Amino acid sequence: MMFALSFLVVISGAFLPLLIVVYQERLTMEEEVKALEALEAEMYHYLAGLAPQESDYLITREHAGGGLIKFCSQWTGVNGRDYEKCLYAAR
Numbered sequence: 001m002m003f004a005l006s007f008l009v010v011i012s013g014a015f016l017p018l019l020i021v022v023y024q025e026r027l028t029m030e031e032e033v034k035a036l037e038a039l040e041a042e043m044y045h046y047l048a049g050l051a052p053q054e055s056d057y058l059i060t061r062e063h064a065g066g067g068l069i070k071f072c073s074q075w076t077g078v079n080g081r082d083y084e085k086c087l088y089a090a091r
Helices: 002-048
Strands: 058-065 068-076 082-090
Antiparallel strands (some): 068 082
């Protein structure tokens, strides 16, 4: 009986941190999808001549030359790492 309880405690102690990391990575991937959706919406609003919309992400715009405009989104994920994704559009 005592061996089973000890075994359960050791296994739980080993897998719990792993499950937390996997959960944080999953949340970060969801954040990335939301950031890309916000980035795409901002790009379409700009190309259509509409006013920019509110976003939880920092979105920047700059001219990349050759008639291209670069839209970039930057954020810090749940896992603590910084991310940046960019899209290019021709106007």
